[in-house]
Structure formats: C-alpha cells, structure tokens
Amino acid sequence: MIPRPFEYHAPTSLPDALLLMNRYGDEAKLLAGGHSLLPMMKLRFAAPGHLIDLGKIGELKGIEQVGNEVRIGAMTTENELIWSPLLAQKLPLLVEGAGLISDPQVRYRGTIGGDISHADPANDHPALMLALGAAFVLRSASGERVVAADGFFLGLYATQMQPGEVLTQIRIPVPPAGCGWCYAKLKRKTGDFATAATAVLLRMKAGAVEEARIALTNAGPTPLRARAAEKHLQGKALSDAAIAEAARLAMSICEPTEDQRGDVQYKTAMAGEMTQRALRTAASRAK
Numbered sequence: 001m002i003p004r005p006f007e008y009h010a011p012t013s014l015p016d017a018l019l020l021m022n023r024y025g026d027e028a029k030l031l032a033g034g035h036s037l038l039p040m041m042k043l044r045f046a047a048p049g050h051l052i053d054l055g056k057i058g059e060l061k062g063i064e065q066v067g068n069e070v071r072i073g074a075m076t077t078e079n080e081l082i083w084s085p086l087l088a089q090k091l092p093l094l095v096e097g098a099g100l101i102s103d104p105q106v107r108y109r110g111t112i113g114g115d116i117s118h119a120d121p122a123n124d125h126p127a128l129m130l131a132l133g134a135a136f137v138l139r140s141a142s143g144e145r146v147v148a149a150d151g152f153f154l155g156l157y158a159t160q161m162q163p164g165e166v167l168t169q170i171r172i173p174v175p176p177a178g179c180g181w182c183y184a185k186l187k188r189k190t191g192d193f194a195t196a197a198t199a200v201l202l203r204m205k206a207g208a209v210e211e212a213r214i215a216l217t218n219a220g221p222t223p224l225r226a227r228a229a230e231k232h233l234q235g236k237a238l239s240d241a242a243i244a245e246a247a248r249l250a251m252s253i254c255e256p257t258e259d260q261r262g263d264v265q266y267k268t269a270m271a272g273e274m275t276q277r278a279l280r281t282a283a284s285r286a287k
C-alpha cells in the first residue's frame with residue numbers, strides 16, 4: 001500500500017519541532033525510527049498530512065548518568081543502547097531487552113522513545129520500563145512534566161501523553177549493586193515480537209527476596225506489573241514452590257489476545273513459563 005501524500009519536516013531543534021506540532025495540530029505526526037509508524041501509514045491506519053522527523057534534533061540523543069539516574073534521549077536507537085558501556089554496567093536488564101528486539105536492521109533505526117510512545121503491548125520497552133521503575137520526560141509548548149512509567153500505559157496504543165507533547169527523555173534509577181536481572185522472551189523466530197516475555201529485577205538479602213519487580217510483555221492491552229507475584233516473593237527464599245506460585249499469580253492477571261502466535265491459554269501459560277525462567281536467571285545473577 002502507498003501512504004496518503006504528506007509534507008515532510010525536519011526541524012533541527014526541539015522548540016522548532018514544538019512550533020510545527022502547534023501549527024499542524026491533529027494533522028501532524030512525529031517520526032522517529034519509522035518502524036511502527038510507516039507500516040501504519042502504508043496500511044492507512046495512520047494518515048498524517050505532516051510528518052515531523054525528530055532525527056536531526058541532537059538533544060534527543062545520548063545516554064548519561066546524572067546522580068543516581070541514567071538519562072536516555074528518546075531518539076537513542078536500540079543498537080546504541082546495546083553498545084553503551086554505561087548501560088552494560090548500570091542497567092544490564094535494558095541491554096538484554098534491547099538485544100532481543102527484532103533483528104539488527106530494526107535495531108539500527110528503531111528508537112527507545114518510539115517503542116515507548118507507540119505503546120504496542122507487544123513492544124518490549126514498556127515492560128522493561130515498569131520493571132526498572134523508569135520515568136518519562138514529556139515536553140510541550142507549555143512546559144515539561146515527568147511521568148512515571150507505572151500508570152503511563154493506558155491501553156492499546158494509548159498513553160498519558162497529550163496531543164502536542166514529545167517524549168524527550170527516559171530517566172531510570174540505577175538499581176542497587178548486586179541486583180539480579182533478566183528479560184526472558186519467547187519468540188517464534190528472529191525478527192518476531194514476543195509470544196510472551198517477562199522482565200525481572202531482583203534484590204536479594206541473606207538468601208531471601210528483599211524486592212522483586214516483575215513486568216509482562218504482550219499479556220494484555222498494556223504491559224502488566226505482576227504486583228501479587230512480587231508481594232508473594234517478598235521475604236522468601238526463591239524455592240521452586242515460591243517461583244511456581246509467583247508464576248501462577250502472574251498468569252492470573254494475563255489477558256492476551258489470540259493471534260498467530262497462539263491462543264489465550266497457550267500465551268498465558270508461556271507468560272508463566274517466562275516468569276519462572278526470568279526469576280531463576282535473575283536469582284543466579286544476584287549477588
């Protein structure tokens with residue numbers, strides 16, 4: 001399919017991008033890596049009259065540590081996350097997750113900000129952001145606000161982001177030293193989205209779980225935080241029984257949609273399987 005004709009804009013600063021967004025309103029769409037937007041335009045699910053490309057805005061790129069927080073520009077690509085020595089050291093969960101997204105071609109162009117903003121429940125960053133306790137910086141012509149990832153995702157392709165806002169930065173607290181982590185993802189083949197996936201960040205103390213953060217990908221209309229499973233594990237050793245019960249509790253909140261990757265029962269079972277796998281791997285990495 002061929003997209004509807006559109007006008008292309010390539011601002012070189014954020015204020016210029018915000019001006020264009022104000023000028024064209026509902027007719028405008030932001031373009032990041034284009035890997036989700038362009039297919040939607042070709043299918044005419046999206047038909048913007050104006051595309052505002054964020055690719056030439058330098059301030060939307062980069063990874064830095066400020067105090068106890070890692071700050072990532074929204075236009076940072078998946079490969080830039082994977083290649084970052086800072087992230088390898090401070091946020092290995094994010095590096096592991098980014099490395100499991102699609103294939104190298106997609107990872108060269110796809111951005112962390114686009115993956116989050118698109119809010120497809122099959123996208124991997126949303127659940128990773130919940131597990132990592134991230135916050136998002138949203139900028140508009142009228143100012144800036146910072147919104148927690150927890151509660152940001154409202155439904156299929158729906159977030160708290162308002163018209164006229166741009167996601168500029170992702171802020172992630174550095175987990176305490178010794179945390180275990182894992183992103184366990186089941187996909188049918190390289191380049192596919194998750195049939196089911198689970199992100200785990202785990203803090204252990206004296207052989208027991210001090211804090212577990214567990215988030216599920218593609219198990220419902222939004223990424224899901226498995227709070228009952230987290231609560232169940234708190235203060236316990238990670239025995240087979242504790243892990244199995246956590247997986248059961250995680251499965252109890254799943255509402256996946258049936259598609260070519262499987263029916264509801266299979267996908268729910270795989271969410272439980274990925275939760276068990278992620279917990280065991282995270283425990284083996286915790287110090």
Ligand SMILES: Cc1cc2nc3c(=O)[nH]c(=O)nc-3n(C[C@H](O)[C@H](O)[C@H](O)COP(=O)(O)OP(=O)(O)OC[C@H]3O[C@@H](n4cnc5c(N)ncnc54)[C@H](O)[C@@H]3O)c2cc1C
Nearest residue numbers: 030032033034035036037102110111114115117123124167
């Ligand atoms: C073959 C294939 C396989 C894939 N597999 C996976 C996978 O396994 N896991 C996964 O997570 N993803 C997967 N993807 C999706 C890919 O990661 C996309 O890159 C991502 O969903 C969107 O990022 P983007 O930078 O391409 O954004 P775009 O497609 O350019 O934009 C997506 C949406 O977000 C909006 N947007 C973009 N940036 C901003 C911003 N800074 N502020 C506000 N709104 C913004 C756009 O207006 C648009 O509505 C796959 C894509 C393809 C083509």
